Amino acid sequence: xxxxxxxxxxxxxxxxxxxxxxxxxxxxxxxxxxxxxxxxxxxxxxxxxxxxxxxxxxxxxxxxxxxxxxxxxxxxxxxxxxxxxxxxxxxxxxxxxxxxxxxxxxxxxxxxxxxxxxxxxxxxxxxxxxxxxxxxxxxxxxxxxxxxxxxxxxxxxxxxxxxxxxxxxxxxxxxxxxxxxxxxxxxxxxxxxxxxxxxxxxxxxxxxxxxxxxxxxxxxxxxxxxxxxxxxxxxxxxxxxxxxxxxxxxxxxxxxxxxxxxxxxxxxxxxxxxxxxxxxxxxxxxxxxxxxxxxxxxxxxxxxxxxxxxxxxxxxxxxxxxxxxxxxxxxxxxxxxxxxxxxxxxxxxxxxxxxxxxxxxxxxxxxxxxxxxxxxxxxxxxxxxxxxxxxxxxxxxxxxxxxxxxxxxxxxxxxxxxxxxxxxxxxxxxxxxxxxxxxxxxxxxxxxxxxxxxxxxxxxxxxxxxxxxxxxxxxxxxxxxxxxxxxxxxxxxxxxxxxxxxxxxxxxxxxxxxxxxxxxxxxxxxxxxxxxxxxxxxxxxxxxxxxxxxxxxxxxxxxxxxxxxxxxxxxxxxxxxxxxxxxxxxxxxxxxxxxxxxxxxxxxxxxxxxxxxxxxxxxxxxxxxxxxxxxxxxxxxxxxxxxxxxxxxxxxxxxxxxxxxxxxxxxxxxxxxxxxxxxxxxxxxxxxxxxxxxxxxxxxxxxxxxxxxxxxxxxxxxxxxxxxxxxxxxxxxxxxxxxxxxxxxxxxxxxxxxxxxxxxxxxxxxxxxxxxxxxxxxxxxxxxxxxxxxxxxxxxxxxxxxxxxxxxxxxxxxxxxxxxxxxxxxxxxxxxxxxxxxxxxxxxxxxxxxxxxxxxxxxxxxxxxxxxxxxxxxxxxxx
Ligand code: SF4
Numbered sequence: 001x002x003x004x005x006x007x008x009x010x011x012x013x014x015x016x017x018x019x020x021x022x023x024x025x026x027x028x029x030x031x032x033x034x035x036x037x038x039x040x041x042x043x044x045x046x047x048x049x050x051x052x053x054x055x056x057x058x059x060x061x062x063x064x065x066x067x068x069x070x071x072x073x074x075x076x077x078x079x080x081x082x083x084x085x086x087x088x089x090x091x092x093x094x095x096x097x098x099x100x101x102x103x104x105x106x107x108x109x110x111x112x113x114x115x116x117x118x119x120x121x122x123x124x125x126x127x128x129x130x131x132x133x134x135x136x137x138x139x140x141x142x143x144x145x146x147x148x149x150x151x152x153x154x155x156x157x158x159x160x161x162x163x164x165x166x167x168x169x170x171x172x173x174x175x176x177x178x179x180x181x182x183x184x185x186x187x188x189x190x191x192x193x194x195x196x197x198x199x200x201x202x203x204x205x206x207x208x209x210x211x212x213x214x215x216x217x218x219x220x221x222x223x224x225x226x227x228x229x230x231x232x233x234x235x236x237x238x239x240x241x242x243x244x245x246x247x248x249x250x251x252x253x254x255x256x257x258x259x260x261x262x263x264x265x266x267x268x269x270x271x272x273x274x275x276x277x278x279x280x281x282x283x284x285x286x287x288x289x290x291x292x293x294x295x296x297x298x299x300x301x302x303x304x305x306x307x308x309x310x311x312x313x314x315x316x317x318x319x320x321x322x323x324x325x326x327x328x329x330x331x332x333x334x335x336x337x338x339x340x341x342x343x344x345x346x347x348x349x350x351x352x353x354x355x356x357x358x359x360x361x362x363x364x365x366x367x368x369x370x371x372x373x374x375x376x377x378x379x380x381x382x383x384x385x386x387x388x389x390x391x392x393x394x395x396x397x398x399x400x401x402x403x404x405x406x407x408x409x410x411x412x413x414x415x416x417x418x419x420x421x422x423x424x425x426x427x428x429x430x431x432x433x434x435x436x437x438x439x440x441x442x443x444x445x446x447x448x449x450x451x452x453x454x455x456x457x458x459x460x461x462x463x464x465x466x467x468x469x470x471x472x473x474x475x476x477x478x479x480x481x482x483x484x485x486x487x488x489x490x491x492x493x494x495x496x497x498x499x500x501x502x503x504x505x506x507x508x509x510x511x512x513x514x515x516x517x518x519x520x521x522x523x524x525x526x527x528x529x530x531x532x533x534x535x536x537x538x539x540x541x542x543x544x545x546x547x548x549x550x551x552x553x554x555x556x557x558x559x560x561x562x563x564x565x566x567x568x569x570x571x572x573x574x575x576x577x578x579x580x581x582x583x584x585x586x587x588x589x590x591x592x593x594x595x596x597x598x599x600x601x602x603x604x605x606x607x608x609x610x611x612x613x614x615x616x617x618x619x620x621x622x623x624x625x626x627x628x629x630x631x632x633x634x635x636x637x638x639x640x641x642x643x644x645x646x647x648x649x650x651x652x653x654x655x656x657x658x659x660x661x662x663x664x665x666x667x668x669x670x671x672x673x674x675x676x677x678x679x680x681x682x683x684x685x686x687x688x689x690x691x692x693x694x695x696x697x698x699x700x701x702x703x704x705x706x707x708x709x710x711x712x713x714x715x716x717x718x719x720x721x722x723x724x725x726x727x728x729x730x731x732x733x734x735x736x737x738x739x740x741x742x743x744x745x746x747x748x749x750x751x752x753x754x755x756x757x758x759x760x761x762x763x764x765x766x767x768x769x770x771x772x773x774x775x776x777x778x779x780x781x782x783x784x785x786x787x788x789x790x791x792x793x794x795x796x797x798x799x800x801x802x803x804x805x806x807x808x809x810x811x812x813x814x815x816x817x818x819x820x821x822x823x824x825x826x827x828x829x830x831x832x833x834x835x836x837x838x839x840x841x842x843x844x845x846x847x848x849x850x851x852x853x854x855x856x857x858x859x860x861x862x863x864x865x866x867x868x869x870x871x872x873x874x875x876x877x878x879x
Pocket of ligand 1: 174176
């Protein structure tokens with residue numbers, strides 16, 4: 001008997017709807033795109049398609065722990081409340097903090113914020129969304145008077161000119177990207193401009209790619225405003241009727257940025273390309289500018305985003321179909337966090353902490369006289385305060401700051417020094433969890449109920465379809481239980497997420513009367529059954545507009561005191577740091593296609609780890625040549641803050657002198673690959689968002705005398721002094737290693753001494769190769785290949801071979817030598833199609849994406865690999 005339930009993907013800010021089918025008899029779960037969800041209309045990317053692979057109790061934290069001992073929830077909650085109360089009594093309310101996450105559901109977020117800002121009386125609650133979109137929040141508030149994303153995904157399809165800046169959407173927001181691809185196919189005249197120092201997969205769709213100098217985006221958009229003014233392409237009527245401070249901003253902009261030659265030089269692009277972009281922008285009323293981390297993660301990000309908003313306001317391109325600026329968020333519920341005041345400088349329901357009327361309103365609504373009166377510490381400042389002892393208790397929920405915050409080694413020191421670290425997570429081992437005094441087993445995706453809000457303000461339900469394993473509990477419940485123990489039970493007597501949502505919705509409408517953008521008052525009286533069946537809806541949803549709102553500012557009225565949008569003089573600034581002789585490479589960081597954040601979930605899917613299995617640094621071929629390194633070679637990437645060891649990938653889309661590393665790998669998956677240990681904690685002064693995109697580093701080859709691939713049924717101790725990268729595949733621990741002193745055969749066998757009763761081995765001392773198979777009771781228990789360079793083994797063959805019990809040891813060992821296999825890079829994760837197979841198909845005459853799909857099936861499921869197929873076709877055509 002199969003049961004189906006609709007829910008929402010827990011990964012990126014696209015917020016795709018999923019339909020989950022569970023079969024009780026076979027205990028199987030399958031996940032498809034929800035055909036009716038407005039964000040994805042049935043599509044899913046490769047991460048969403050692999051969601052069912054990530055379910056299960058393996059690696060889960062199932063029982064609370066206090067000081068390394070398993071305890072009951074009662075004891076764990078008592079301990080938290082006691083330690084919090086003691087800290088507050090001794091050092092005051094600002095000595096405690098919550099660090100939360102865009103992975104939380106809105107209901108979890110709401111009660112966490114209510115407890116800290118409403119009853120403890122401190123605003124020391126901040127969220128990892130600080131690292132991803134707080135810049136956009138600050139820019140929106142400065143220009144619009146509110147944190148409002150004006151447009152919707154449909155605008156991206158309706159645009160005649162789509163400007164994508166600072167976003168590799170093809171990999172980071174794949175389903176929205178696929179919607180754009182489909183729109184451009186249907187309307188080939190639609191133009192796409194991609195602004196990015198790297199030529200990414202997204203740039204494959206571009207009519208114009210501007211590979212600007214890293215960090216120069218502010219100059220580009222300031223110059224655009226000057227050009228629009230000089231060409232009389234501005235909408236004077238709109239400016240007069242709906243904005244203020246135009247003249248101040250325009251004069252300053254004209255004075256510094258009206259020479260396109262100088263702007264082009266600043267941005268490192270040709271003046272022809274610059275003017276092509278400017279002319280297209282001038283001539284296209286239906287323009288959408290999508291911006292993301294390339295803009296946000298900068299020491300002057302708020303001004304960069306402000307420069308984008310200035311251009312849209314100057315042309316009146318906002319609040320109209322196909323015409324809007326559009327900040328796309330990284331996390332599934334970054335927007336929900338903004339709604340409930342998850343940032344340290346906000347109050348709930350988009351109210352302001354420095355507004356006494358808002359504090360008064362909130363105090364009356366919550367029945368509290370302890371509303372926080374001043375902003376709390378933003379993420380980086382919060383961990384500084386932990387380091388120097390101003391904060392002595394921190395509760396970290398659903399996030400891994402030891403990997404994701406800048407200067408990550410300093411964050412480690414801060415948590416080691418903190419009196420009490422509580423970590424709530426659904427997995428049992430993360431870099432941060434290892435430092436927890438109190439560990440709380442949180443319910444995970446599929447086990448908890450609530451709502452999330454995606455990048456286009458669409459509120460969707462996340463629904464449970466699995467029982468909570470062990471003693472896992474939802475975060476909202478744990479927070480309310482602690483609140484009760486602190487004496488605030490009257491305000492935290494919620495018995496369900498539905499009850500919390502009703503209060504959240506009622507607060508948004510309380511004394512609102514159209515003064516605040518966030519109003520979902522129409523949902524304040526939902527009965528439990530109505531909450532359970534709530535269909536996706538875009539806020540605002542005031543009582544007068546139950547169907548929700550696709551576009552904001554349609555009438556040109558904004559949420560500033562006088563209803564006018566505000567131009568801001570945004571003098572561009574160069575990148576906060578520069579390369580020098582010791583650190584000649586400018587390092588950029590970001591996501592890859594098949595992984596999510598710190599891999600706690602996607603790292604469990606063997607399918608997702610096949611696309612890119614090891615941490616890497618991407619370099620241009622010219623830089624590889626000057627460094628004397630080759631593809632796949634191990635290198636050290638380092639600066640005064642830290643060091644990573646990763647493999648080199650050649651990427652000719654990289655501008656020479658720049659490098660790229662992914663954000664995902666961490667101490668649970670690799671020996672030294674936490675890229676944020678290299679990134680300095682330099683933040684935008686307004687938003688507090690760190691500048692992750694421009695870090696000067698040095699790169700040098702790493703000498704290794706041997707490299708090995710190990711498979712083991714039993715977990716292996718991870719070596720301290722060698723390079724390693726681990727993953728799990730089909731029940732095997734897979735470990736890639738490299739080191740300086742070649743281990744002997746005897747030392748290697750010692751690793752499995754208690755596991756293995758029979759060995760088969762080939763030791764080619766002369767060639768330096770060792771191949772080893774260990775058996776116990778006729779079953780393969782371990783397998784190893786060691787040689788000078790990374791062993792060339794077809795992993796698919798290997799996994800099949802070790803699973804076949806009838807294969808005898810000698811055959812398996814010989815097979816290891818004989819196998820050539822296809823080890824070329826995997827392109828299509830869904831259908832397991834590798835580069836070599838695709839190159840053969842292209843050579844046979846399959847020279848379009850469609851033809852390749854028909855021949856090999858690549859790109860025919862989720863479509864996430866289509867940009868890579870296009871790249872391959874281009875490269876093959878050139879060759
Ligand atoms: Fe999930 Fe992919 Fe949709 Fe993002 S685009 S929400 S990762 S399925």
